[in-house]
Amino acid sequence: MFGPHPLMAQTMEENPPKVNKWDGNALKNALDDAVKDVLLTQFSYVESHKLLDGRLIISSVAVGFSIFALAWDWLYPFPQSRTVMCVCVMAYFVMMGVLTWYTTCLEHGIFCTALNKDAAGIDPDDVWNASSSLKRPFFSRFDNKYHLRLAQRMGKTGKGKEAHTTLTVEHFFDDTGKLLYGSVAKEVLRLHSDVDNKKN
Structure with a gap:
């Protein structure tokens, strides 16, 4: 019931968005959408809309x-x-x-909240939050560094752990501005693994 959504993954992966490479907001939105898509399709997570x-x-x-x-x-x-x-x-x-x-204080750049449902339905959900930023320097349109953070809060214990990475935007778009979905997925899976393997 709460498994991956293959049709969504197929659409995003086979028809990645094409954006203006000089538009920082468009780049960030495309990367955010891809990160969210990976979290919701590669894992049995359910998106929560509480923040929104x-x-x-x-x-x-x-x-x-x-x-x-x-x-x-x-x-x-x-x-x-x-x-x-x-x-x-x-x-x-x-x-x-x-x-x-x-x-500013509660959302804090979070664009996706995903719930890892307990299969037995007994324990509280583990909560995954994905947040990002693409800062705009004073003398240029945007920075080329995409800062991505994944945080997990364990439903059973309430303890949290997180990991973050800084990615160079150019590595995730081709010359025409088309998103390289596979490259994004690889980084998200790596970051997810880093969080999963951290000890509380």
Whole structure:
């Protein structure tokens, strides 16, 4: 039920994306997607959307304040709506602050959370987090170093271990900008093995 998804792997591997090699965001997104694909297809992991759901909830609350302020102003035109408008505007900016904190401190570059389900369904899930960064130097469009980190939190003990690597972007795209999926998969499997073999 929770096994690999061969069709997804076939699509990603046989039809790798082609990106603009000078677009740092496109390069990072393509690499992130490939890393996620390897984790979800090479292992019996199930993707968790809790982090994304949290971001969506915070954003929805902020938008809710905006909609409420607009509706209230329509029902009770300014200046009657002034107090409610002020409260909603302040609440919106507070929620934006919460969202910034959430993405910076909790997500911290995590683009994939994968769960290793216990086959017996007794023990809590082991959680794998993949995070990355492709920093932008001051004098150039982007750095060519892709920083990838895999972290595992053991569901049974709550202990964690992780490993990271720095990859040169050019090694994972050909001259036309097409992603070299096999090269990415090789690095992800190596990094996964490094984490798996670490002692707590």
